[in-house]
Amino acid sequence: MGDAEPAFRLDHDKIAALNARIADDLYVQGWSICPDYVPENLRTALLADLAAQEEAGRLTLAAVGRDAAQTVETAIRNDRTLWLAGRDLAPAAYLDLMGRLRLDLNRRLILGLFEYEAHYARYDAGGFYRKHVDALHGERNRVVSTVTYLTPDWVESDGGHLVLYDAVDQDREITRVLPVAGTLAVFLSEDVPHEVLPPARPRNSIAGWFRCNPSGEDRVDPLR
Ligand SMILES: O=C(O)CCC(=O)C(=O)O
Numbered sequence: 720m721g722d723a724e725p726a727f728r729l730d731h732d733k734i735a736a737l738n739a740r741i742a743d744d745l746y747v748q749g750w751s752i753c754p755d756y757v758p759e760n761l762r763t764a765l766l767a768d769l770a771a772q773e774e775a776g777r778l779t780l781a782a783v784g785r786d787a788a789q790t791v792e793t794a795i796r797n798d799r800t801l802w803l804a805g806r807d808l809a810p811a812a813y814l815d816l817m818g819r820l821r822l823d824l825n826r827r828l829i830l831g832l833f834e835y836e837a838h839y840a841r842y843d844a845g846g847f848y849r850k851h852v853d854a855l856h857g858e859r860n861r862v863v864s865t866v867t868y869l870t871p872d873w874v875e876s877d878g879g880h881l882v883l884y885d886a887v888d889q890d891r892e893i894t895r896v897l898p899v900a901g902t903l904a905v906f907l908s909e910d911v912p913h914e915v916l917p918p919a920r921p922r923n924s925i926a927g928w929f930r931c932n933p934s935g936e937d938r939v940d941p942l943r
Pocket residue numbers: 840848853866880881913914915924926
């Protein structure tokens with residue numbers, strides 16, 4: 720056997736260029752949409768892993784709120800989720816990719832992001848997630864949100880758009896993102912209200928959040 724081949728070949732120059740653009744977009748407008756961010760072999764493996772977890776019955780109805788205040792509210796969202804663990808090759812490679820983005824954002828924007836958490840999410844046909852923000856202002860808990868889409872051959876009539884709204888005028892739509900496989904959406908967690916429109920067929924994704932140490936605290940907010 721020769722040297723271990725990396726399971727997923729990543730074009731590091733391309734990633735560096737994309738990360739630079741994401742940092743610029745976040746600085747200028749608070750959000751960035753990056754088509755073809757996750758290479759095809761990696762997103763195929765992630766989708767296969769998600770499907771296996773789904774088959775094994777490991778995805779559960781997502782909750783809203785944090786910690787003790789968490790409840791399942793199917794009037795707000797009805798996706799099913801599973802936290803990503805880095806044990807298997809594909810999720811580990813994805814977490815590495817997001818680790819690289821974390822360092823690039825910190826270097827360019829001095830954000831002080833120190834941790835990343837992510838879950839697989841599956842919306843069945845007709846599923847939704849009503850308009851919300853991912854973090855409360857000033858909490859510095861979730862600072863930057865990421866969503867990667869995994870379902871191949873997604874077309875406009877499949878729906879399931881991610882809709883981003885203006886931070887101030889929260890009724891004003893800024894952009895609509897079609898969840899095409901490989902696209903990465905990134906936005907400031909506290910500032911950008913967003914919603915998931917009902918897809919016409921099952922919609923698979925990985926939603927994740929870069930977190931900061933809450934200032935004035937000497938402990939790391941525990942991962943769930
Ligand atoms: O899947 C998406 O496009 C967004 C998901 C989302 O807003 C969330 O999980 O907080």
